Amino acid sequence: MTINTVRWNQLRYRFYAPFYDKAVTPLTRSRQRSIELLQVQPGANVLLVECGTGLDLDFAPASAKVTAIDIKPAMVERTVQRAQVLGRSIDAFVMNAHTLAFDDNSFDYVVLHLIVSVVPDPVACMREAARVLKVGGTVSIFDKFLPDNTTPSLARRVLGSILNVLFFDLNRQLGPLFETVPLEVQRKENVLLGGTYSIRQAIKT
DSSP states (O other): OOHHHHHHHHHHHHHHGGGHHHHTGGGHHHHHHHHHHHOOOTTOEEEEESOTTSGGGGTSOTTSEEEEEESOHHHHHHHHHHHHHHTOOOEEEEOOTTSOOSOTTOEEEEEEESOTTTSSOHHHHHHHHHHHEEEEEEEEEEEEOOOTTOOOOHHHHHHHHHHHHHTOOTTOOSHHHHTTSSEEEEEEEEEEGGGTEEEEEEEEO
């Protein structure tokens, strides 16, 4: 990720922040489903990568030790505010998902909601998530992906080039990303738009 890309991400999400929650409201039930499927144990360390406005805090068990990171300061501020409203304590940092400032094997669970299709370097993001996850720990991904082994149409490629600048990569595939990390997929659940949005959960081996 270049400095210009970092600045662009920070700028655009500073603009998106005030209405981000309303934009992703239709995805709330799937976000909740993803966390519930983790069956987070009391006292477990949970990392929310690219936490946005902290919507996942609504569903993370109060007994969990939550750490939230986001590259956009405006989003981190909103996550902290949400935690205060919920009356829970969290650690929140401005941090790049490509280079997490945590030790290896630090977390029992890593949550990647609506981020793998957004980050400029998804391989780096996945590798860092796997690195900080404990052996036997679980990563939960909820996002939109092009089905594996599918070639996007010309129209989809054109639309994707526009959306990639403003929002996300419409044509990103998840299967090839799992091949780069020591994560074994345990669950796949299609949740929205005929499987365009899905939940994938994998254990670190």
